[in-house]
Amino acid sequence: QVQLVESGGGLVQAGDSLRLSCAASGRTVSSYVMGWFRQAPGKEREVVAAKSRSGTTYYADSVKGRFTISRDNAKNTVYLQMSSLKPEDTATYYCAADPGGLASVVRGRCDYWGRGTQVTVSS
Numbered sequence: 001q002v003q004l005v006e007s008g009g010g011l012v013q014a015g016d017s018l019r020l021s022c023a024a025s026g027r028t029v030s031s032y033v034m035g036w037f038r039q040a041p042g043k044e045r046e047v048v049a050a051k052s053r054s055g056t057t058y059y060a061d062s063v064k065g066r067f068t069i070s071r072d073n074a075k076n077t078v079y080l081q082m083s084s085l086k087p088e089d090t091a092t093y094y095c096a097a098d099p100g101g102l103a104s105v106v107r108g109r110c111d112y113w114g115r116g117t118q119v120t121v122s123s
Contacts, residue, residue, distance in 0.1 A: 002027040002112050004095045009117030012085055016121070020080040022095030022114060029071055032112075033098050034078045035105040036069060038091035038119075045108065048093070049080060052102040062088075085121045092116040 008020040020036070022029075035050035049069040050058040057069055068081040078095060096110035104110075 002029075002032065002097050004097060004112055004114035006093065006095050006114045006117040009093060009119045011120045011122065014086055014121055014123050016085050017081070017083040018085060018119060020082070020093055020095075020117060020119070022078040022080075024076045024078070024097070028073060029076055029078055029097065030073045031099065033100065033102050033105045034069070034071060035096045035098075035110060036067075036078075036080045037094045037096060037108065038089075039094070039116075040088075040091040043091075045094070047106050047108060050102055050105045051078070056102055058102060058106050082119075085119075087121045087123045090119060090121050092118050 003025045005023045033052050036048040037045050039045040051069045066084045070079045094116045095114040097112040098105050098110040
């Protein structure tokens with residue numbers, strides 16, 4: 001099993017940047033496909049970005065060119081670098097991990113989830 005703890009959320013202005021961290025314990029992040037998801041009030045959870053064990057990445061169209069997912073195996077941490085933030089990026093962001101494939105993670109089928117970190121972007 002792996003335990004995931006997100007951090008780095010906060011209140012920022014439109015156009016700002018923010019980096020979210022997902023610290024893993026129990027097992028190494030290199031053993032999993034890692035994903036970042038978000039859920040805004042009244043909306044369904046959606047995938048933001050995912051990274052396979054081999055390094056293949058997936059990004060939602062809404063964040064392509066603005067967000068970058070990365071993994072630091074030495075620190076056992078996954079990051080989501082967010083730039084050019086927009087008010088519509090406001091949501092609770094969750095880190096997730098799954099031993100399966102990238103396609104499953106993109107569909108939200110993850111075995112392990114963090115508790116989330118709030119990101120609020122003001123206009």
